[in-house]
Amino acid sequence: MKKKSVFSRLSSSNLLLPIISLILVMAVNIIFDIASGNNPFSFFMITLQNTTSNGMVLYGRIIDILNRGSEAAILAIGMTLVVSSSAGTDISVGSVMSLCASFCCMLLAGYGVSSTTDLAVPLFVGILGGILIGVLCGAFNGTLVAVFQIQPMVATLILYSAARAIGLLLCNDLIVYVRNSSYAFFGGFLGPIPTPILITALCVLVMSLVLRRTALGMYIQSVGINRRASRISGLNSTKIIFLTYVLCGMFAGIAGIVNSSRITSADSNNIGLYLEMDAILAVALGGNSLGGGRFNLAGSIIGAYTIQAITTTLYALGVSTTQAPVFKAIIVILIVSIQSEPVKAYMKKRKAIKAA
Amino acid sequence: MKEKKGGINSNTILLLITIGLFVVLYAGGCIAYGYKGFTHLQTFLNILITNAGLICVSCGLTLVMLTAGIDISVGALVALDCMMLAVGMRSGIGAVPMMLLVLVVGVAFGCLQGFLIGYLQIQPFIVSMAGMFFCRGMTAVISTEQVSITEAISKTFYDLANMKIIIPFGGYANKKGMIMQPYIRITVVIALLVLVLIFLMLRYTRFGRSLYAVGGNATSAAMMGLNVKSIKMRVHVLCSVLTSIGGICYCLNTMAGSVSQATGLEMDAISSAVIGGTLLTGGVGNVFGTFFGVLINGTISSIVKTNGKLASSWPNILTAILLFVFIVIQSIFAAVRKRGK
Amino acid sequence: MEENVVLTARGISMTFPGVKALEDVDFTLRRGEIHALMGENGAGKSTLIKCLTGINDFEAGEIHIEGVNGPVKNHSTREAQNVGISTVYQEVNLCPKAENLFIGREPMTKFHTIDRKSYNKRSQKIMDELGISVDVTQNLENYSLAIQQMVAIARAVDMDCKVLILDEPTSSLDDEEVEKLFVLMRRLRDQGVGIIFVTHFLEQVYAVCDRITVLRDGHFVGEYPIADLPRVKLVAAMMGKDLNDLEEIQKESIDVRNAPVEISAKGLSHSGTVKPFDLDIHKGEVVGIAGLLGSGRSELARSIYGADKANTGTLEVDGKEVKINQPIDAMNLGMGMLPDDRKAEGIIADLSVRENIILALQARKGMFKLLSRAKQEEIADEMIRTLQVKTPTRETLIKQLSGGNQQKVILGRWLATNPDFLILDEPTRGIDVGTKAEIQKLILKLAGEGKSILFISSEISEMLRTCSRMAIMRDGEKVGELDHDLTQENVMKAIAGGEQEA
Numbered sequence A: 001m002k003k004k005s006v007f008s009r010l011s012s013s014n015l016l017l018p019i020i021s022l023i024l025v026m027a028v029n030i031i032f033d034i035a036s037g038n039n040p041f042s043f044f045m046i047t048l049q050n051t052t053s054n055g056m057v058l059y060g061r062i063i064d065i066l067n068r069g070s071e072a073a074i075l076a077i078g079m080t081l082v083v084s085s086s087a088g089t090d091i092s093v094g095s096v097m098s099l100c101a102s103f104c105c106m107l108l109a110g111y112g113v114s115s116t117t118d119l120a121v122p123l124f125v126g127i128l129g130g131i132l133i134g135v136l137c138g139a140f141n142g143t144l145v146a147v148f149q150i151q152p153m154v155a156t157l158i159l160y161s162a163a164r165a166i167g168l169l170l171c172n173d174l175i176v177y178v179r180n181s182s183y184a185f186f187g188g189f190l191g192p193i194p195t196p197i198l199i200t201a202l203c204v205l206v207m208s209l210v211l212r213r214t215a216l217g218m219y220i221q222s223v224g225i226n227r228r229a230s231r232i233s234g235l236n237s238t239k240i241i242f243l244t245y246v247l248c249g250m251f252a253g254i255a256g257i258v259n260s261s262r263i264t265s266a267d268s269n270n271i272g273l274y275l276e277m278d279a280i281l282a283v284a285l286g287g288n289s290l291g292g293g294r295f296n297l298a299g300s301i302i303g304a305y306t307i308q309a310i311t312t313t314l315y316a317l318g319v320s321t322t323q324a325p326v327f328k329a330i331i332v333i334l335i336v337s338i339q340s341e342p343v344k345a346y347m348k349k350r351k352a353i354k355a356a
Numbered sequence B: 001m002k003e004k005k006g007g008i009n010s011n012t013i014l015l016l017i018t019i020g021l022f023v024v025l026y027a028g029g030c031i032a033y034g035y036k037g038f039t040h041l042q043t044f045l046n047i048l049i050t051n052a053g054l055i056c057v058s059c060g061l062t063l064v065m066l067t068a069g070i071d072i073s074v075g076a077l078v079a080l081d082c083m084m085l086a087v088g089m090r091s092g093i094g095a096v097p098m099m100l101l102v103l104v105v106g107v108a109f110g111c112l113q114g115f116l117i118g119y120l121q122i123q124p125f126i127v128s129m130a131g132m133f134f135c136r137g138m139t140a141v142i143s144t145e146q147v148s149i150t151e152a153i154s155k156t157f158y159d160l161a162n163m164k165i166i167i168p169f170g171g172y173a174n175k176k177g178m179i180m181q182p183y184i185r186i187t188v189v190i191a192l193l194v195l196v197l198i199f200l201m202l203r204y205t206r207f208g209r210s211l212y213a214v215g216g217n218a219t220s221a222a223m224m225g226l227n228v229k230s231i232k233m234r235v236h237v238l239c240s241v242l243t244s245i246g247g248i249c250y251c252l253n254t255m256a257g258s259v260s261q262a263t264g265l266e267m268d269a270i271s272s273a274v275i276g277g278t279l280l281t282g283g284v285g286n287v288f289g290t291f292f293g294v295l296i297n298g299t300i301s302s303i304v305k306t307n308g309k310l311a312s313s314w315p316n317i318l319t320a321i322l323l324f325v326f327i328v329i330q331s332i333f334a335a336v337r338k339r340g341k
Numbered sequence C: 001m002e003e004n005v006v007l008t009a010r011g012i013s014m015t016f017p018g019v020k021a022l023e024d025v026d027f028t029l030r031r032g033e034i035h036a037l038m039g040e041n042g043a044g045k046s047t048l049i050k051c052l053t054g055i056n057d058f059e060a061g062e063i064h065i066e067g068v069n070g071p072v073k074n075h076s077t078r079e080a081q082n083v084g085i086s087t088v089y090q091e092v093n094l095c096p097k098a099e100n101l102f103i104g105r106e107p108m109t110k111f112h113t114i115d116r117k118s119y120n121k122r123s124q125k126i127m128d129e130l131g132i133s134v135d136v137t138q139n140l141e142n143y144s145l146a147i148q149q150m151v152a153i154a155r156a157v158d159m160d161c162k163v164l165i166l167d168e169p170t171s172s173l174d175d176e177e178v179e180k181l182f183v184l185m186r187r188l189r190d191q192g193v194g195i196i197f198v199t200h201f202l203e204q205v206y207a208v209c210d211r212i213t214v215l216r217d218g219h220f221v222g223e224y225p226i227a228d229l230p231r232v233k234l235v236a237a238m239m240g241k242d243l244n245d246l247e248e249i250q251k252e253s254i255d256v257r258n259a260p261v262e263i264s265a266k267g268l269s270h271s272g273t274v275k276p277f278d279l280d281i282h283k284g285e286v287v288g289i290a291g292l293l294g295s296g297r298s299e300l301a302r303s304i305y306g307a308d309k310a311n312t313g314t315l316e317v318d319g320k321e322v323k324i325n326q327p328i329d330a331m332n333l334g335m336g337m338l339p340d341d342r343k344a345e346g347i348i349a350d351l352s353v354r355e356n357i358i359l360a361l362q363a364r365k366g367m368f369k370l371l372s373r374a375k376q377e378e379i380a381d382e383m384i385r386t387l388q389v390k391t392p393t394r395e396t397l398i399k400q401l402s403g404g405n406q407q408k409v410i411l412g413r414w415l416a417t418n419p420d421f422l423i424l425d426e427p428t429r430g431i432d433v434g435t436k437a438e439i440q441k442l443i444l445k446l447a448g449e450g451k452s453i454l455f456i457s458s459e460i461s462e463m464l465r466t467c468s469r470m471a472i473m474r475d476g477e478k479v480g481e482l483d484h485d486l487t488q489e490n491v492m493k494a495i496a497g498g499e500q501e502a
Helices: A006-012 A016-035 A061-068 A070-086 A093-109 A123-147 A152-170 A181-187 A195-213 A216-225 A227-232 A237-262 A275-285 A297-316 A324-339 A341-355 B010-036 B041-050 B052-066 B074-090 B095-119 B124-142 B155-162 B186-204 B206-216 B218-223 B228-254 B265-275 B287-307 B314-340 C045-052 C077-082 C097-101 C116-129 C145-158 C175-190 C202-208 C231-239 C297-305 C327-332 C342-346 C353-365 C373-386 C403-415 C433-448 C460-466 C488-496
Strands: A047-051 A055-059 A176-178 C005-016 C019-030 C034-038 C060-065 C085-088 C163-167 C194-198 C211-216 C219-225 C261-270 C274-282 C286-290 C312-317 C320-322 C335-338 C421-425 C452-456 C469-474 C477-482
Touching (some): A016 A275, A016 A297, A016 A324, A061 A195, A061 A297, A070 A093, A070 A123, A070 A195, A070 A216, A070 A237, A070 A275, A070 A297, A093 A123, A093 A152, A093 A176, A093 A275, A123 A181, A123 A237, A152 B265, A152 B314, A181 A195, A181 A237, A195 A216, A195 A297, A216 A227, A216 A237, A216 C353, A227 C342, A275 A297, A275 A324, A275 B124, A297 A324, A324 A341, A324 B124, B010 B287, B041 B052, B041 B186, B041 B287, B052 B074, B052 B186, B052 B265, B074 B095, B074 B124, B095 B124, B095 B155, B095 B228, B186 B206, B186 B287, B206 B218, B206 B228, B218 B228, B265 B287, B265 B314, B287 B314, C019 C034, C019 C045, C019 C060, C019 C194, C019 C211, C034 C045, C034 C175, C034 C202, C045 C163, C045 C194, C077 C085, C085 C145, C145 C175, C175 C202, C194 C202, C211 C231, C231 C488, C261 C297, C261 C452, C274 C297, C274 C452, C286 C297, C286 C433, C286 C460, C297 C327, C297 C335, C297 C452, C327 C335, C335 C403, C353 C373, C353 C403, C373 C403, C403 C433, C433 C452, C433 C460, C460 C488, C477 C488
Parallel strands (some): C019 C219, C034 C211, C085 C163, C163 C194, C286 C452, C286 C469, C335 C421
Antiparallel strands (some): A047 A055, C005 C019, C005 C060, C211 C219, C261 C274, C312 C320, C469 C477
16 A cells, blocks of 8 residues: 555544644734743643752743643543543532542541541551542443443433532531642653653553453443444444543543642532533544544644643633633534534535536 | 314423423422511512523523524524623714614624524524624624623713612511511513513414424424515514523612623523523524523522521522433433324 | 425435445425335435435435525425425424424514414314314323324414425324324325325325335336336336246255144234244254334234233243343243344444443353453454454454444344344345355354244345245234245235236
């Protein structure tokens, strides 16, 4: 077979969309830097800076994006699988993050303690406990979706409204602070590199290894594309869909702990707020159809960082945190409109007319 | 051949469960907190007053859900409405023009969402998620601070908000021996009016009936000669308008606009509708049930508040448990119905 | 226009991408007749109906309707309704209450609201007139499917229709319900409505119809008064074989009757689709299931495989009683099934040829024992080679292949698992002649290797060439087996049942 040109390979790949978006964001950054008289490539500059608390650490806008985008990227892994297998979204992940963080901090600080420097239980117990709660939440969602065949959005709506509240209850309605350097590590630095980046990399690595070394990826896609045919070919779709929700819950747990470690506390009301939207958006932006089926994990991850890059850029442009969603909304609508069937059909028609 | 006549179908049972649950909850509250004044008519009226906005919003959402759609932008739209009202009136525009403007924005927003959902066939969840981002963001674009509506800003609006409509019965003497007459606010009147109008619309208009047909099975609705795309678009417009009316009610209650207002209102509305027997798969439901869904949510909050010692997160948890129970009951009914065929 | 004719279609042609769905088809419907439209799957019945009701846009030909000047071309169901063509589809749209009658055209009061009183009154009147015992204020879902079906018909009739199309209205009704429906149909016929009746049930055609039009492969075969077309001739017309022109196909018969029994079903059934049946399949035997579409032939196979879990009866594999709850259980016992609906249950459209081929093997091995990429490619290449799948690469998405090649890939999926017992449900449907012959040869080869095969096909000649025994299905029931004198004529007679030709 002849080798296709890079361009035609790219344009046929479903990574096209996320990569174009990412490039656009970078272009905006460069233009902005030129306009404001900075070094045009300051966006890409990474420097080592000395900080009082962490010693020599990497610094730069890219590092910032990678760091801040960690939670969304971790969530996007699980969300990709859920979307692929069940053609629906898990809207509870943000809330579950908060619950996991609360439970973890509650374990570490002890019930009813609002601030502690000493850990009540070994660190790993707290962390594992937090992740376990995430897994349980995932199993709950998975049971509703896979066994009871309830629409994913509706099923996950339950934990969406309850998980955060349960977390608050676990913390006795307090913001629990765990001011302990070993806990702060997960949101801090390992050497010069921010730990969240490493944790995300680890999650992505492990997940892609699992997908590569087992048949899970093929099973998920197969069930997502054609549940009936998969059943005839011997797949247990109920189990597979259940599993994706459990994985999604687990990643929500990890993301929750990273987020809480950043602020060394369990702020139930704010951890993971609106992050489920970012995760869903990352999946869509990554070129994955929200109608399920074939998925592309790399796309989702790039999508997650693209969203973070957009957010960071908007902040750099002077848009406030609360106003940024307007642009996000416009971007989402543009992307999904382009992908919608009627628009595609219209474009095809126009092309045909032009060709004739 | 089985021909049940006068048989009660599963939806009626669900509605009866909902109403029964409300009665039990409320009676429970009366028994437990009677000494704190829970038995007074005003407690019930307060539930109505607090939730007037939610009733309007839930009605709109119920309509959308009947067509098997969803709209999670309603909470953000309410926040946008409140902010527009607050900032608009602060800058000297009259209360009435501002309220009309809010309704116009509702129509425009509904048209846009409806077009994307009906004609471009984009998933309702994604469209309304973007809508939610958009409205929240626009609220912040208008102002990021909390803007209060005082008497000085708009006398009309202030008077409207504080207007008491006295109910001529059910009064009681308070500790000082003064007779307290129970009252409602104008918002309750608006909400109940919306409720009745939508109820009648669903029952007595072509559009209302067609919503059930579209939600039941869009393909066969199209085969019966209904214009499904247009119906979907119109229902979203109606939903946004009702949400805007709800937004005005909400603003009359809170007398302020802020970015973080009405967060999670969409989920309250959805859970009210689901508890009230509306299926998210479309085709089944009624605003009457939704009304009781709102009342159940309100009663739970009211009980938790009256108790005073329970953590503030309990209403959320209890609502979620109810939601869980109702969803599972619905799915069991659906399975039974399928097997019956 | 001829006397009494309400609808004529002349020379209707229509193509779907790549397929000629209808070619030069004529159809005539007279006032007050029940006219059966017959044909096997893919013959073009539903395409023709959709042309009449405005869902399909036909390319050539003309449709004339009584009372309308000039040719009619509908663009939507609503337009069709306006010229008097109403359709009742299998799936009844369930609006609550008997409002199905009026949806979209409710009687209105002067305030532009639905006039509920006159609405209910009118509904009830219509129901009473048609002899449908229904309380219009009750929720329709409380009534049986037959009643729902009748309400849908009432709705159609009330729209002053001249032409009523019933598309498989009886497929989910029991005998008693069917009879009620027939009473209604006859009543409407006597009122002068022309009824087009599409069904797979021969009995019903002879019970209620006056005239039959037969289509085959998108072509018009003929129009016959019911008396001129006995069952056997009807089956022959639908299947495209002339009884006088019987080709004697002698398959070299391998005697497998002494071979051990591989699969033995006793009293197996699936509620609503197939009544209890017994079936033994010997090792190395090819057993055919003959019957019309909807006769329960696929459902029989599905209940063995666990695709539809059997409600009653027992199944023995190699003499041991087994319990099959879902397909994977059957696969672990060495079974495989190629389902008849390739799109819905066969291909995983967005996966590559390679992935589609190894899917079943992988499912049997389990999630954690992933076949190495090299092994996958080896298997895929081998299947592509032995089955001569025409695909650009093994990584091409299966949805981009032609139907025949897709079918070969699915066949490859099962061969890769090396099954002892293979169910092939219409493996040759929609496939060109050359491939058909290849698949038939393959079936004989597999049997020669000692595999047992259950073969279902609409083409009797195909089964005659491969099967040593045939089970006959009619109306959800296994009515017999033929193991000698396997000829086209005998099989057709067995399928047709009822009255025999003298």
